[in-house]
Amino acid sequence: MHALATKYNVLYNGQVAFDQAKLQLDDNYKDNFWELLPIEPLKIEEDDKQILLNPSAPPSEKNDEGTSTATGFDRAEEKAVKAIQKHGMDINGKERNRQIDDAYLLLGKSRYYSQRFVPALEAFNFILGNYTEHELRDETRVWQAKTLVRLQNEELAIETLQYLLKNLNLPLELVEDGHTAMAMAYKALDSSQLVLKHLDSAVLFSIDPKQKARNLFILGQLYRNEQKIDSSNLYFERLINFKKAPLRYKIHAQIDRAKNYTKKDSTPLLLARLKKTIKDRDNRPFLDELYYHKGRIEYLNDSVKIALNDFEKSLRVQNAKEYQKELTYEAIGNIYFDKAKFELAGAYYDSIIAITKNKNEKRIRRLVRKRESLDEVIAYEHIANTNDSILKIASLSKTEQEAYFQQHIDSLKKIDELAKIRLENSLTNTTGFGNLSDDTSKSSSKGGKFYFYNNNVAGFGQQEFKRTWGNRALEDNWRISAKKSTIRENKQTDIAIAEDNFDTTKKYDLDYYISRIPTKKSELDSINTVRNDAYYKLGVLYKDQFKEYPLAAERLEKLLTYNPAEKLILPINYHLYKIYANFDEEKSNKYKNIVVTNYPNSRYTSIILNPDKVAASKDANSPEAIYNDVYCDYDFQHYTRAYQKTEKAIEQFKDEPIVPKFELLKAHILMKTKGTEAFKEALSFVALSYPNTEEGKRAVEILENFDNDSVN
Known part of the structure; x- marks a missing residue:
């Protein structure tokens, strides 16, 4: 009677809950x-390490899914304990109820998945010490070994499993579980x-x-890590063709292939x-990854336009994963x-930095450094292009200048007229503030009738504001205050580009444009000097940072x-000699001859004629x-x-990389x-003359400390 009640009542309900x-747990595991991938889909949270120190502690309950799962294992454990306490028949040291051993196994498994590994191990050890039924003992050994792996006792787990797998009569299910547990142990040992x-x-x-399916996928990943791509592809193909595999494994097998x-x-x-997989509606949760890898293959085959299109589709996928x-x-x-469109590249790198959750990851840190190196390029390109345009317009005759700006004004009028028509069309059928009591209008994809509840109209308005006023800080007198355009304002070594003092109320006024053209020789010379410095x-x-030799x-x-x-x-010709040495020997020799012939006594000539001697030189010169x-x-x-x-050194080594160090040292000497x-x-001179060097940045820091001290 006790065995019957245990099996079909208490233990049955416990097994159902388990x-x-x-x-x-399997469905919710991400x-x-x-x-x-981990071999067993069980996430051990950092907070759950306390369980090892306090085995009696209840399982961590952090969210609804975790709470629901933990409650299920708690119920299974409760039923197992009830079966042991109420229906156990220990008579003369021998258990007479043949269902109690199953209850202990259920107890251990429930504690294992509740991540209470020490109590789980106690349950498994009790079975192995008190019961002799072979199949139960073999299954228990597998669970005991898995628990030992979780408790970081891999050697004992391996010893247990090696003994188990010597049994040639093991059921196939236990053979699979035994080898999987053995793989877990060896993975922990690397x-x-x-x-x-x-x-x-x-x-x-x-x-x-x-x-x-999980094991096949992990095998594909491991062989790829071993650089055995053919073996990796073989396992991914096996998984793709495995009909019973869960969808997520089959799709990711294609992605990893x-x-x-x-x-x-x-x-x-x-x-x-990949195209066929993308068309299947069942695969919509994976579209962001599928489009990305299709684009990657297109790019590797020089179909850059198609690749960009696929990448954009990946970004537009609804609920796309952040890491993807x-x-x-x-x-x-x-x-x-790679196309040397650094401003666009910088914008995409900024998007990564904005959404990433792990800013300390090596990939992100490298990307941040790469992005910061673009700041100077973007700023100098802006200076060069802007000043080129100013000088070009200043060189035109008065009639040509008027024609140029009149064409610009006409294009502005046309754009504004089209924008006005679009705005009117967007506001069609919009009446006042709409139904403010309807909260659903705020989250509707079409938006409500109130201007700012309509995403299309509000978004268009934002674009129009930016087009007219640019990026303005939220502050008083934003419309009339002078705004200085800088690159990444949070950096200490910002490069000022231009004063944005354009009066937008006069954007259709031809005379206003003409009046802004510089005419004084001193102004034009200053613009020319800044432009030349930017080009250099x-x-x-x-040349040095990006290795973009043709562009340099x-x-x-x-x-x-x-x-x-x-x-x-002289330094321009020397740099051109070094640049062309990478891809055009004839032009490299041309600039080499210019340096050697026209500047025979310069240090650049010494470097060209005796590169080994100069590089190895450790003498006093x-x-x-x-x-x-x-x-x-x-x-x-002294x-x-x-x-x-x-x-003397600054004059001797002018335009060489060491000059900023001498200038900064000179500033400190002047301080004394x-x-x-x-x-x-002197610090201001270093900061302005060498903004992209460590010395220039250090000078900026010192100056800022001076300013802060004076304020305090």
């Missing part, structure tokens, strides 16, 4: 397919080859379709498969970066046509040696001698000899 909770071996065996003896793409693969076949958005933004940014810095940045050569050669200052001509000598004088308070040597005002003036 099965439902386990099913819910796999991160961008990383190596023995990748043994993980592969046991997962392969688990797949061979597989009974559970879910675990088989696409990740393994090389030019040796059949491109039309892979693209056709990051990868897609990065892919688009890299395309524009662009050439050096493209184009900027510097264009600068030579503008008759730059004499001090720039090397820039580094001279700097160390000057710094020693400064350190020993300020006059240090100042004289600094002045002439006081704070001379120090600040």
Whole structure:
């Protein structure tokens, strides 16, 4: 009677609760397919480590799903305990109710999934110490080994499973579970080859379709990590063709097969498969990843336009995953970066930085550095283009200037007229404030009747405001205050571009445009100097930081046509010699001859003619040696001698990378000899002359500290 009541009442209800909770746990588990999947889908939260220290603590309940699952395992545990306490028949040291061993197994499994591993291990050890039924003991050994892995006792788990797997009469289900548990243990020990071996065996003896699909996917990932792409593709193809596999594994097998793409693969076949998968409505939750990988294959086959289109589709997918958005933004940014469209690239990199949740990730840190390096390029490109336009317009005759600006005014009028028509059409059938009591109008896709509840109209209004006024801070007198345009205002080394003092109320006034054209020679010379400096810095940045050699050569050669200052001509020719050495030997020799012939006594000529000697030079004439000598004088308070040597070194090594170091040292010498005002003036010179160097940035920091101290 006790056995019957245990099996069909208490234990039955407990098993039902356990099965439902386990099913819910599997369904709710969110796999991160961008990383190596865990062999068992059980997420161990950081907070749950307390369970190891306090085994009696209840399971963590953090959200509705977790609470519901934990409650299911709690109910299963409660029923198992009830069966043991109410229906146990321990007579003379022997259990007479043959269902109690199943109750102990259910108790251990429930505690395992509640992440209370020490009490779970106690239950499994009790079974192995008190019951002799072979099949139950074999299953318990598998669970005992899994629990030992969770408790970081992998060696004992492996020993237990090795003993178990020697039994050639094990049921296939236990053989699969045993090899899977063995793979878990070896994975914890970072023995990748043994993980592969046991997962392969688990797949061979597989009974559970879910675990088989998971094991196949992990095998594909592991072989890819081992750089064995053919083996990786083989397992992904097996999973794609496995009919009983859950949909998420089949789709991600296709995605990861696409990740393994090389030019040796059949491109039309892979693209056709991805297109077919995209068309299937059941695969809509995965469209962002599918479009991304299709675009990636298109890009690798030089179909850049199609790739960009696919990437944009990936971004437009509703409920697209945040991490996938990051990868897609990065892919688009890299395309524009390779095309030297740095402003567009920077905008996409900004999108990644704005949405990422892990700003300390190595990939994000590298991206931030790359984005920051674009600031200078974008700023200098803006200066160069703006000043080029000003100088070009200033060189036109009065009649040509009027014709140019009249054409611009006509285009503005046409744009504004079209915008007005669009706004009127958007506001058709809109009456006042609408029904403010209807809260659903705020979240409607079409929007309510109130202007700001209509997403289309409000969005259009925002675009119109930005087009007319630009990006304005939310502050008093925003309409009339002078605004300085800068790149990434939060940086300390911002580069001022231009004063935005255009009066938008006069945008149709031809005379207003003409009056803004600079006419004084001093103004034009200043604009020309700033423009030339921007071109020079662009050439050096493209050469040294981005390795965009054709682009660097184009900027510097264009600068030579503008008759730059004499001090720039020698370094321009030297940089062109170095740039063309990467892809055009004939032009490289041309600029080499210019430097050697026209500047035979310069240090650049010494570097060209004796590169090994100069590179290896550690004598007293090397820039580094001279700097160390000057710094020693400064350190020993020989300020006059240090100042004289600094002045001489700056002249000797002008336009070389070490000059900013000498200038910053000179500023500190002036602080000691002439006081704070001379120090600040020298720092300002360093900050303005060398903004993209470490010394220039350091000068800005010191100046800001001065300003903060004066305010305080």
